[in-house]
Amino acid sequence: MSDQTSAIQEGAKKSGILWLTLDRPRLAWHAWHDGSIYLVTGGEEQRLPGLESLSRVRVTLRSKDNGARLVEFEAAVSVVDQAAAADAVAVLAKERLNARDSDHLTERWARDSTVLRLTPVT
Structure with missing residues (x-):
């Protein structure tokens, strides 16, 4: 495992937030599962x-x-089929703090939201 891969894995596991470069830098909460965010x-x-x-x-x-920068990297973005990736969605739901509807969170996501996978490109 490369140093960058190790830094990505360690940083993503330890912190539930990250920054994405979109129209401007955007803070996002996430979950690390099976080598992806x-x-x-x-x-x-x-x-x-x-x-x-x-x-x-x-x-x-x-x-x-x-708050120091640990690592910056490019990640491939893909939309997740929430039914096919139920284990990853369950991990993500577990990390969702203060949801108003914790018992029905994944059903709401399937109806109203998009789950994305960010796979590091190293």
Whole structure:
């Protein structure tokens, strides 16, 4: 495993937030699962305009302790079939804090939101 891959994995596991370079730098919460970052946008969830139409995005992970930049990298963006990736969606739902409808969160996402996978390109 390369140093960059190790830094990405460690940073994404330790911190539940990251920065995406979109129309401007955007803070987003996420979950790390099986070598990729998963996040949700749209509906009542975080707004990440234009992300789902990109093929790649620039990601910055920062230290949870002091906010210092740990690693920046390009990630391939793909829309997740929520039914086919139920395990990843469950991990993402577990990381969702303060949801008004925790018991029905994944059903709402399937109806109103888009789940995306960001796979590091190293």
